[in-house]
Amino acid sequence: MPVKDNYKDLLNFRNLKSTKQRNAILEELESSVRPLTAEDLFLNLKEKNISISMSTVYRVLDTLVKNGIAQQTSLPQTNKAFYELKQKEHHHHLICIKCEKMLHLDGCPLNDYVKQLEKQSGFSIEGHTLEIYGYCDKCKPED
Amino acid sequence: MPVKDNYKDLLNFRNLKSTKQRNAILEELESSVRPLTAEDLFLNLKEKNISISMSTVYRVLDTLVKNGIAQQTSLPQTNKAFYELKQKEHHHHLICIKCEKMLHLDGCPLNDYVKQLEKQSGFSIEGHTLEIYGYCDKCKPED
DNA sequence: ATGCAAATGCGAATTATTCCTATTTGGAGG
DNA sequence: CCTCCAAATAGGAATAATTCGCATTTGCAT
Known part of the structure; x- marks a missing residue:
């Protein structure tokens, strides 16, 4: 089932290249029922044998936030950032x-x-x- | 002017010892118009020649929060914690x-x-x- | 005055995140 | 399809905030 596994249009629309890592992160965020941390994403992708580094995770998240595609949440009693797609x-x-x-x-x-x-x-x-x-x-x- | 420079009762009431560092931190928090970070407190006290270490600042803040005397706030787009006295x-x-x-x-x-x-x-x-x-x-x- | 649990100091360790630089890659244009 | 280059990534070092471990000091009950 070739679901929406590619976010080319969404990315290109903001002058962002469609890369394996960005697509993978978008897919993770979209399929998650809860906000994820950078580390969650890193581990989930490793699990799926998608090569990615922590710095890329952070950079991609930053880019997504700056482009209004994702948003950051920070939870009480934690000092790490959680990310999710920006909902309608x-x-x-x-x-x-x-x-x-x-x-x-x-x-x-x-x-x-x-x-x-x-x-x-x-x-x-x-x-x-x-x-x-x-x-x-x-x-x-x-x- | 011997203002309320001592928080002995407040502390003792919760089985906490009244120490120079705890009193000083309480005084800083009380006289501040805005929440302060651990670093703010550390620097302010150094400035006043009160000897204190960062780990003590963190430990005291933690104790104050656990005892319902202070509370933590975290601001969007920063990743450090701010503290203030718990208001009425x-x-x-x-x-x-x-x-x-x-x-x-x-x-x-x-x-x-x-x-x-x-x-x-x-x-x-x-x-x-x-x-x-x-x-x-x-x-x-x-x- | 004494003793001991509680508190502090100091530095090392951890955690989350950012930065730097060399290498790789998407995709525009021929 | 090739070529090329700006944009993106990897990897690791650097930074920032916070926590931890242990030796020393101190408040305060007796």
């Missing part, structure tokens, strides 16, 4: 502190708040980070 | 991407949202991170 719709995550399960939340509760804040603060607001965390039903501490 | 009231920041100015926002727009989410998701929600960023009026790009 802006959204946030609900994360389990214990098992790291990550639920995709529909919509954003902040649209109105941000608009109002922009007016009253004089800032030109570019974005926001929001991640909600806790324990999923399986990981809830007994009490 | 939970709040967020509005940050200028360019000059790093940081405004303290009153209240939290998410209280209801989180309550509702907790009900419908089955998670036991422990908290959330929210930082809003953009350009302050002085740093707005011309157009």
Whole structure:
């Protein structure tokens, strides 16, 4: 099944060459249900015998972010960056502190708040980070 | 003026010893209008001829966070941690991407949202991170 | 004043990420 | 299809932020 294993058009449209590594990273990101770290991507691709180096992973991610194709998320209590494809719709995550399960939340509760804040603060607001965390039903501490 | 230069009670209450370094860090955090990094604290204290090492800064911050005295914030597009005293009231920041100015926002727009989410998701929600960023009026790009 | 658990200092180790340079490669143009 | 070159990659060294291990010091209960 020759699925969308090639992202040539998407890349060329932004004057980016279609390379094995970029295609592979896009494929990983697209097929993942959760944001991935640079290391996740590196290991996943190694696993599939796709040759790639960490510096390339970082450079590709950076390029994708700069071109609006991917976006970076950083989670509380970690100091590494997670990446995912930019969705049609802006959204946030609900994360389990214990098992790291990550639920995709529909919509954003902040649209109105941000608009109002922009007016009253004089800032030109570019974005926001929001991640909600806790324990999923399986990981809830007994009490 | 013998201001509150000693946090003995606050510390002892949590079974923490009152040390020169801990007092100094608490004082710095209390007198700062914005969250500080471990390095900020280290340099500020050096400046005041208070002997301290980076590992102590990190250890103290960690202890303060674990004891609910301070809290960690991490800003978009940086990969270092910022710390501030835990305020009476939970709040967020509005940050200028360019000059790093940081405004303290009153209240939290998410209280209801989180309550509702907790009900419908089955998670036991422990908290959330929210930082809003953009350009302050002085740093707005011309157009 | 004494003793000991707790806290600190210092440097080495780890982790995440960026940078440098030589080599390879996609794809435009002949 | 060849050729060519700017763009992309590999590999490893460098940097930045943070953590760790262990010897020494210090707060504070007695």
